[in-house]
Amino acid sequence: MIELTKEINKEILADFNKNLNQDATNNVLKNAVAQAGIFKASENPEAKTILNPSFNVTVETGKVANQKHSGRCWLFAALNNLRTEFALKNNLKDFELSQNYLSFYDRLEKSNLFYQNILETAALPIDDRKVNAIFSNPNGDGGFWRYAANLVEKYGVVPNYVMPETAASDNTTEFDAIVGKLLRKNGIELRQMVQDKASQVNIDHRVEEMLSEIYKLCVYSFGQPPKEFELSLHTDNGKLIEEHSITPKDFLKQYFTMNLEDYVIIENSPQTSKKYHQTYTIETSGNIVGGAIDKFLNLPIERLKELSIAQLKGNDTIWFGNDVLEDSDRKNGYLMSDLYQYDKIFGGDSTIEKGLRLDYKQGQVSHAMTLTGVNLVAGQPNRWKVENSWGESVGEKGYFIMDENWFEDYVYEVIINKKYLTKEELIEYEQEPIVLPAWDSLS
Numbered sequence: 001m002i003e004l005t006k007e008i009n010k011e012i013l014a015d016f017n018k019n020l021n022q023d024a025t026n027n028v029l030k031n032a033v034a035q036a037g038i039f040k041a042s043e044n045p046e047a048k049t050i051l052n053p054s055f056n057v058t059v060e061t062g063k064v065a066n067q068k069h070s071g072r073c074w075l076f077a078a079l080n081n082l083r084t085e086f087a088l089k090n091n092l093k094d095f096e097l098s099q100n101y102l103s104f105y106d107r108l109e110k111s112n113l114f115y116q117n118i119l120e121t122a123a124l125p126i127d128d129r130k131v132n133a134i135f136s137n138p139n140g141d142g143g144f145w146r147y148a149a150n151l152v153e154k155y156g157v158v159p160n161y162v163m164p165e166t167a168a169s170d171n172t173t174e175f176d177a178i179v180g181k182l183l184r185k186n187g188i189e190l191r192q193m194v195q196d197k198a199s200q201v202n203i204d205h206r207v208e209e210m211l212s213e214i215y216k217l218c219v220y221s222f223g224q225p226p227k228e229f230e231l232s233l234h235t236d237n238g239k240l241i242e243e244h245s246i247t248p249k250d251f252l253k254q255y256f257t258m259n260l261e262d263y264v265i266i267e268n269s270p271q272t273s274k275k276y277h278q279t280y281t282i283e284t285s286g287n288i289v290g291g292a293i294d295k296f297l298n299l300p301i302e303r304l305k306e307l308s309i310a311q312l313k314g315n316d317t318i319w320f321g322n323d324v325l326e327d328s329d330r331k332n333g334y335l336m337s338d339l340y341q342y343d344k345i346f347g348g349d350s351t352i353e354k355g356l357r358l359d360y361k362q363g364q365v366s367h368a369m370t371l372t373g374v375n376l377v378a379g380q381p382n383r384w385k386v387e388n389s390w391g392e393s394v395g396e397k398g399y400f401i402m403d404e405n406w407f408e409d410y411v412y413e414v415i416i417n418k419k420y421l422t423k424e425e426l427i428e429y430e431q432e433p434i435v436l437p438a439w440d441s442l443s
Helices: 010-021 025-036 038-042 073-090 099-120 129-136 145-155 173-195 200-222 248-255 301-313 342-346 354-359 404-410 423-430
Strands: 229-234 240-246 263-267 278-282 296-298 318-322 367-377 380-387 399-403 411-417 434-436
Touching (some): 025 038, 025 342, 073 145, 099 145, 099 173, 099 200, 129 173, 145 263, 173 200, 240 248, 278 423, 296 423, 301 367, 301 404, 404 411
Parallel strands (some): 263 296
Antiparallel strands (some): 229 240, 278 296, 318 367, 318 411, 367 380
16 A cells, blocks of 8 residues: 655645746736636637638527537437428528427336346446436436437427427526436335335336326426427528417428438547447436437547538538537537647646546547538538537527537537448448446546
8 A cells, every 4th residue: 555645734824825926827817817818818819710700511590509508418419400401401500409398208217127127237236336326317408319309209390389399498507406316215115126026016116106107297397298299490581381270290300301310420539448349338328218218339539520511511510519618608509629729828738638638537529519510621610619508698699610620539429320320331320239237437
């Protein structure tokens, strides 16, 4: 065992202070940081000229959505892809699908999945890492592309006016707290029932009772999802799209041609623990019992860029997972790897390569957005157009600009139509995935 002997004492503090005062510029920088803050004082002055808001490859999109105080970026980004197809085909630029409709079923389905995971692990001790991971996040509003695809395929979609946002869906903090507490309490009860050797019939009956409570909580919070609705939309050229009564699944089937099964997850995880050209999935991930698993193919970042460019040229937007918490200016809508040059102020080097950032919890997939354009110079990208879901008050009416280095550093996955993959990549995608633990850095 290593004995800790080196403590910070008066002599060491005196040396620190002496070193600081030897350089007169430190006093100027100290004042600048204290007055403006670290990010403002270190912001790259060239950002505005580098991040030019013009692109030579774009998909026509409309007004951005606003997830407000919720973690539903993954769902907003997925529905952006669907609504863009509908809007282009029907000349309805600012059309929006209801995120709240699918959020309702997402929270109900996640509750059921939580109960099933609890029953499957009931024989494991409470301090088991898998059990701990399940109880740590019983029903959050976060998710991934496959979660949204599972919901759309099972429940269909509806226009935003059919099931608009509520106070609880706009700000999910209260719902998260209540449903989390209820699920954990129920999870404890289910573990005890298994340990007490309760019959499967009794366990199933109790799970149904528990889900009924969750259903009521969802209805009170998000509203009652429609079984059918009246479709009435005026296109931008005055045409009326009208159905007296239509179900959400029929609306999807009749008015959307985008087949979600044609799209696959292409990941960039340059960790030594993960191989390129190999598929992976996360244990216990997902949101629907019986839904498709969240499988991804790990490829080099250059291939992600090539595939993204090809899909944008095909007039198809791209869902992408990223770490928006790094090197971003929310107000101006800048995503730039050299945006904040704080190393130049403090004189250190905080650079960590992408794979190690994931290994040591500095890197994470913290957000999902939509790629809608790219600027190419001699066939190579130098900036990307990004549709966010934080409303029009940030960026350029809600749109962000990403530089090439930010893509390389902080984009982790893109959703790509299979038709853009090579034959070899398609074969690689169909291989059996390696199952990663629930606590993996990509979970």
